[in-house]
Amino acid sequence: MTMKVIKTIPEMRAWTQAVKARGETVGFVPTMGFLHEGHLSLIRQAKKRAQRVVVSIYVNPTQFGPNEDFEKYPRDFERDEQLCKAEGVDAVFYPDDNEMYSSLHKTYVITEDLSQVLCGRSRPTHFRGVTTVVAKLFNIVQPDFAVFGQKDAQQAIIIKRMAEDLNFPVEIVVAPIIREKDGLAMSSRNKYLSPRQRKEATVLYRSLKMAEQEYSNGNHDIEDIKKKMRQLIEAESSGKIDYIEAVDAETLGPPRPGERPILIALAVYFEPARLIDNIILQKG
Amino acid sequence: MTMKVIKTIPEMRAWTQAVKARGETVGFVPTMGFLHEGHLSLIRQAKKRAQRVVVSIYVNPTQFGPNEDFEKYPRDFERDEQLCKAEGVDAVFYPDDNEMYSSLHKTYVITEDLSQVLCGRSRPTHFRGVTTVVAKLFNIVQPDFAVFGQKDAQQAIIIKRMAEDLNFPVEIVVAPIIREKDGLAMSSRNKYLSPRQRKEATVLYRSLKMAEQEYSNGNHDIEDIKKKMRQLIEAESSGKIDYIEAVDAETLGPPRPGERPILIALAVYFEPARLIDNIILQKG
Known part of the structure; x- marks a missing residue:
């Protein structure tokens, strides 16, 4: 099976439906692209646990504050595509902003208390952007489980809380931090x-x-x-x-x-x- | 098939999974119980459109304010059960508070702007309670569509917005207001x-x-x-x-x-x- 690049929500849903109809399981790795060894380790975790793996590549605007680096966040889709192919990923979900957020968008998922401490103190709307886009992606991709990195410890805790609180039928897997040889966490x-x-x-x-x-x-x-x-x-x-x-x-x-x-x-x-x-x- | 009363989330999920595995569709009517003709009309709408119908009966604490009528909101499960049976409902989801909200619960779904006008002005946390429990119920019941009444017009608009914004794979059906003979809306x-x-x-x-x-x-x-x-x-x-x-x-x-x-x-x-x-x- 060659890797499929999917840009629309209906196509993504249809893909998962077809996979599930064959009785296969779907693992999901949500990313903002510009993949490094850390991401690849999440993909490998997903490969180990599921028959099919979806990686999403989407730089989510709602998790960036007004003075943050949304515009200059690094992007290189061709490189990401090659890396995913090499890891044996089955589908890459690569939507654009119009596909993900309509002009009428008003809904946010919030986790009280958890999102205003640590990184949330200096990035007050960051985690509600994360929980909102992850909720959307769960509903679009409908995986059996999703893999997040321990690197973003607060994010992993918040996503786990959200998935449990809103009863998403998605298991949350947290994978260990991958480091450079000298110990610097990959980012x-x-x-x-x-x-x-x-x-x-x-x-x-x-x-x-x-x-x-x-x-x-x-x-x-x-x-x-x-x-x-x-x-x-x-x-x-x-x-x-x-x-x-x-x-x-x-x-x-x-x-x-x-x-x-x-x-x-x-x-x-x-x-x-x-x-x-x-x-x-x-x-x- | 006799009507099933389901009290736990895993049993509810298993029920839907079994129904879908048979290729049947699931319609869903979320209620707070104490059913009247208005609710029954929603159930009939669901029956018309789906092979199987689930009604949830749950007085959701998070949509009541501190000085509202949560404690004395009317409840009569036996009567509701009989009414559902008579309408040919296939399953009633009837969880208790411990099943629905853990003591660690922190997650809420909010719809900005829409929830602070009209009824939201005097009930500032009402709609976030509604959107939160409906998101939970959608993830638990996993229906093909859900029916809401036009009676709660703001609620219907907010739920539609939420379902679209968070990409829930659930169609939202809005059914007309049912009135007493003299015109009073049923409630x-x-x-x-x-x-x-x-x-x-x-x-x-x-x-x-x-x-x-x-x-x-x-x-x-x-x-x-x-x-x-x-x-x-x-x-x-x-x-x-x-x-x-x-x-x-x-x-x-x-x-x-x-x-x-x-x-x-x-x-x-x-x-x-x-x-x-x-x-x-x-x-x-």
Whole structure:
């Protein structure tokens, strides 16, 4: 079967219907394109679990704020298409904005509390854009499961919450973070980094590993751990810290050291890029 | 086939899956129970169009405000069950609150602009409760189409908007208002009326018919029509007007007399009940 590129909603629905009528399962990987190893690892997860895999490539305008990088978000469909083909993807859903949002569009999916912390503090409408487009894509593609990356930890938690709360008949699979050899988490935005920034940015992962070490050594003073991370990042890079936060890894509420898993998440500006990374501290 | 009463989400999904596997279509009528002729007319519409019909009976807490009548909203499941049986309904979905909302629930579906006008003005969180539970029910029941009543005109418009915006694979069917012989629109809340209020409440429909008459006679001064309606209702009843509004029948924005259909909608308190009714003025 050759890979199909599908641009319209009715064609996408018909494709899934035909696949399901043959008794085959459909795995789904929603992306904004400009694929890197991180995305490919999600695709491989989907391939392992389903007979057919759909990748969507759509830079969703509703998850960008007015001063964010929607216009200059990197796009290269031909390259993405080749990468998907090489991974054995069965269909790429590649709609344009008119196909996805009518001029009458008024509906948003929101997750209260979860979307205003961490990245939501500096990007107040970001997650409602994400949950809205994912709800739309679930209804269009109608997969058996969808794969999201742990890289966007808050996004993964919010999507899981949404899928459960709205009873979507779609299983949410969260795949681990894929890193460069020096530890930097893969991201489409890494291409914005100067060679010097690229080198400095490795401190992000080192700060997370340090936090993990502190915690497993018995330091349950989360404020102290955050302070040490901040000091390390400021000492070894020119990055401007947006946030370093420790929250409950499921509810995003206050952390309970020693009782429940803790998500340590950070966002740091290496202008013009804003990089995120995270680690989960199991109860130790 | 005898009618099945289904209380859990997995059983509901399995039922629909089995029906669809037989190549049959599923029509869906979501209700809050305490069924009257209005509901039965929706069920009959569904029966006409689908091989199998599901009715949900669930008093949804998230669409009631803190000072509204959630606790004392009328409930009578045995009676509803008998009525559904008599209409040839195939399955009744009758979940409890624990089945529908987990303690971790955080997700809401909102329709901007549409939900803050008309009834939304005095019930600010009502429609987000409606869109949220309907999204949930669509994902649980997975019907081919769902039937809503024109009685709740704003609700029908909002649900249509939501279904289209979020690409739900569910057709929205809107069925006409069913009235008592004297014109009063059927409603579960009519039972709260005293005999005197019940008699007075007929002025609501008469005011709408008068508006229609004025409009078709060439009076395109909408403010004048609303004033005449207000005068009639105040002269002939003890009801307290919540609103009398004229809006575009699709966008709920400003009306354009002579150009596009206009929705005239009203809500009037006959304490403790709050009654709603509406009429659509075709472009004349």
